[in-house]
Amino acid sequence: MDVRPHAQWQTDVRPPEALVPEADLLIINAGELVTMAGGPRKGARMKEVGVIKNGALAAYQGNIFDVGSTEEVLARVQTGPTTRVVDARGRAVIPGFVDPHTHLCFAGDRADEFALRLQGATYTEIAARGGGIMSTVKATRQATEPALLDLGLRRLDAIALTGTTTVEVKSGYGLTVPDEIKMLRAIKGMAERHPLDIVPTFMGAHELAPEFKQDREAYIRLICEEMLPLVVAEKGLAAFNDVFTEKGVFTVEESRRILQRGKQLGLRPKVHADELSDLGGAALAAEVGAVSADHLLFASEENLAAMAKAGTVAVCLPGTAFCLMNVPYANARKMIDVGCFVAIASDFNPGSCPAYSIPFIITLACMHMKLDPSEALAAATINAALAIGVEERVGSLEIGKQADVVILDAPTHRHIPYKMGQGCVATVIKRGRLLVDQGRLLQRGGR
Ligand code: NIG
Numbered sequence: 065m066d067v068r069p070h071a072q073w074q075t076d077v078r079p080p081e082a083l084v085p086e087a088d089l090l091i092i093n094a095g096e097l098v099t100m101a102g103g104p105r106k107g108a109r110m111k112e113v114g115v116i117k118n119g120a121l122a123a124y125q126g127n128i129f130d131v132g133s134t135e136e137v138l139a140r141v142q143t144g145p146t147t148r149v150v151d152a153r154g155r156a157v158i159p160g161f162v163d164p165h166t167h168l169c170f171a172g173d174r175a176d177e178f179a180l181r182l183q184g185a186t187y188t189e190i191a192a193r194g195g196g197i198m199s200t201v202k203a204t205r206q207a208t209e210p211a212l213l214d215l216g217l218r219r220l221d222a223i224a225l226t227g228t229t230t231v232e233v234k235s236g237y238g239l240t241v242p243d244e245i246k247m248l249r250a251i252k253g254m255a256e257r258h259p260l261d262i263v264p265t266f267m268g269a270h271e272l273a274p275e276f277k278q279d280r281e282a283y284i285r286l287i288c289e290e291m292l293p294l295v296v297a298e299k300g301l302a303a304f305n306d307v308f309t310e311k312g313v314f315t316v317e318e319s320r321r322i323l324q325r326g327k328q329l330g331l332r333p334k335v336h337a338d339e340l341s342d343l344g345g346a347a348l349a350a351e352v353g354a355v356s357a358d359h360l361l362f363a364s365e366e367n368l369a370a371m372a373k374a375g376t377v378a379v380c381l382p383g384t385a386f387c388l389m390n391v392p393y394a395n396a397r398k399m400i401d402v403g404c405f406v407a408i409a410s411d412f413n414p415g416s417c418p419a420y421s422i423p424f425i426i427t428l429a430c431m432h433m434k435l436d437p438s439e440a441l442a443a444a445t446i447n448a449a450l451a452i453g454v455e456e457r458v459g460s461l462e463i464g465k466q467a468d469v470v471i472l473d474a475p476t477h478r479h480i481p482y483k484m485g486q487g488c489v490a491t492v493i494k495r496g497r498l499l500v501d502q503g504r505l506l507q508r509g510g511r
């Protein structure tokens with residue numbers, strides 16, 4: 065892995081003085097500027113978040129071109145009438161959050177199931193009765209592409225207010241050729257219209273389509289021979305191919321076929337692994353070189369070690385454990401000990417986690433998975449970016465990267481879990497432009 069200390073990284077790539085443009089964005093007086101410089105981190109390095117005291121940052125046309133102390137940056141950077149100067153007034157400045165696992169494209173809701181689960185019904189029991197994912201599949205199949213687009217844009221607006229600047233979104237509530245394509249086109253529409261960056265994932269293998277209950281093989285063939293080729297044929301519909309490897313959903317063998325076929329066609333694998341049982345999803349993820357394996361509540365130490373060796377990111381979804389109740393949280397400490405890159409995500413979906421706020425997810429990660437606040441922030445920024453292949457562009461505040469920045473309403477990043485995820489985001493800047501100011505959204509995606 066390429067790990068360069070911050071100072072050297074700056075010296076390496078800062079453009080010669082003659083080429084330094086006039087800043088169009090200058091953030092000054094950050095009580096702490098959390099750079100997260102030096103690439104994705106694992107082991108003891110997860111705690112090193114690269115803090116610059118009284119920090120500043122300069123950007124031009126959406127990209128960062130200087131980072132340092134306020135004194136240094138003011139001495140180096142030219143400003144003019146078009147420079148927007150943002151005074152952080154001693155508050156903490158951090159990279160925008162990256163949410164590497166959501167199912168935010170859906171219709172309907174599942175509040176009724178939530179009430180049933182409060183009475184003791186389990187997620188699996190509800191699914192067996194035709195509820196769960198299938199109830200959202202029904203609602204999503206009935207929705208038009210413009211309706212899904214509209215719902216998605218409004219959700220992205222709400223997500224932006226919580227400080228997330230890059231979001232992965234999966235299909236998987238269609239489960240027919242036209243409905244999966246409809247979802248992916250709605251997601252593409254969100255990416256075209258919304259200021260947030262969207263990373264799309266195809267998940268035709270989210271559940272066995274109900275029409276194929278008597279013929280699993282035919283559904284797997286449909287995914288491999290029709291859905292996947294169509295998805296890759298249309299530019300920008302998906303970057304990843306995800307499978308729900310679970311008892312009663314897809315076996316390890318079936319998942320392997322679907323992931324290998326996607327790989328052949330150019331889609332990198334992802335796995336919903338060992339969420340409800342230790343089926344071997346984590347081992348499969350390592351075997352096929354998946355970019356990430358997500359959930360991992362029941363993953364064995366041996367399989368986590370295999371993931372570490374393969375460089376497969378372990379994505380923990382503590383909001384899901386919180387919402388499912390009566391399940392253990394993923395063993396993030398073990399993942400760090402065995403050398404995995406650990407990321408956290410919301411898993412925002414209408415069933416197992418209706419929460420999308422990453423500050424709230426960070427709180428859960430600290431309180432229930434025993435991550436230190438610095439580790440949790442690394443997991444929600446640079447490591448999350450690695451889990452969706454965008455670590456070169458986002459996830460840290462370094463020269464050459466996108467100016468995706470959050471100003472907290474707090475003096476340090478350690479206040480995020482302490483404030484229990486509430487009221488910590490004051491300002492959000494996306495590609496150098498103000499998106500949220502004092503808790504107000506300035507550029508709307510939704511109507
Ligand atoms: O990641 N595990 C499968 N998929 C989702 C749940 C989606 C749903 O319940 O609608 C998850 O938890």
Ligand code: FE
Pocket residue numbers: 165166167336411
């Ligand atoms: Fe999920």
